Amino acid sequence: RMQAQIQVQRQDQMQAREQMQAKYYVSPKKADLAVRIAERERRILRGIDTRNGYSLYIGIPFCPSICLYCSFSSSPLGLWEKRVDDYLDALLLEMRACRDFFSPRTLHTVYVGGGTPTTLTPRQMDRLLCAVEELFDLSHAMEFTVEAGRPDSITKEKLEVLRAHPVTRISVNPQTMNQKTLDLIGRRHTVEDTVRAFETARSLGFDNINMDLIVGLPGEGIEEVSHTMEMVEKLRPDDITVHALALKRAARLALHMDEYEKISFQASDQIMERCEAGCSA
Structure with missing residues (x-):
């Protein structure tokens, strides 16, 4: 058989x-x-019963700033900072409705994404995660991810809040480890911020850390991608997720592509092979 x-x-x-x-x-x-x-x-x-189970996604639609390539429904935190608690009020109402709707089913995974969930203050994050534990049965959950995402939104205090709850996996997402590219795409953090956030998470006991990278970013060829992979490999994350740049209509980079005509966009087989080798190491 x-x-x-x-x-x-x-x-x-x-x-x-x-x-x-x-x-x-x-x-x-x-x-x-x-x-x-x-x-x-x-x-x-x-091992997942897809007929009788479900996964829970919780979206936090705020970011420190909006990246040049991003088309997600997210807004700069500075414009909405005074309304975040109102958003959480509405979110918790929806979570209660989901709890009632899915109560006969088994919860397999939880993913808190965005946007950037760590734009929440420690108090707000604690409120959200307490509500998840109160409303949902996590006894069969195989994974509980919080996408920390932007290094400039990650602090030791926020990571300590995550550790106080049954979060099993986080993401620290540099996208690139080239400062020139970070500045160009509107990510207002440094390469050093990424290293600091990752090392702080490790020091607090996080043993399942993912890092997201994007190939095909403006101005990046094989040398820049190799530099990123070398720096990420030194950190030894538990997962590396590599995305090829895909521009959607709502992204600022797509709307104003004429401003970036002189900048190359590369995602060659050589670049992808370098990423694959790094992920396999």
Whole structure:
């Protein structure tokens, strides 16, 4: 029986590769990568009852500033700082409604994203996480992520609040470790801020830290991406998530592309191979 299952699985993989290449013109190398990732995800999801379970996403739509490439529904904290508590009031009402609606089901994962959740003050973050624990049964939750995100929003006090709750995973997202690029894309933090935030999280006992990177940022080629990968590899995060820059219509970079015509945008196979090597190390 096991032999038959393996054979069916191999046939499924071959069909998936063939369809990606024939219908979507995906290169053989990228089709192989997609199949490998799908198999990893299948193993992770194998123990999850998707029919009777659910995952909870909580959005915090505020950021220290809006990145040049971003099209998410997020607003600068400075414009809305006095209304954040009002937003949390409304959010908690919606969370109670979700609790009632999903009460027969099993909660598998919690993800607090944004925006930048760590734009919340320590008091506000504690209020939110206390509400999650009060309203939802976390006894079967396999992962509880808070996307700390922007290093300029991360403080020791905020991280201590996360440690006081059953948060199992955080993200510290530099996107790049090149200061010139950070300045260009409107991320008002330094490379040193990223290192400080990561090391502070480690010192407080966080043992599942992800870092998000973007390739194809304006002005970045293989040298800049290699520099980023080298610095991130030294920090030894538990996960690295690499995104290829995808501009949506609402992003400022897409709306004002003519202002950046002289800046190159690269996401070559060589760059992707460098990222893959770093993620596999």
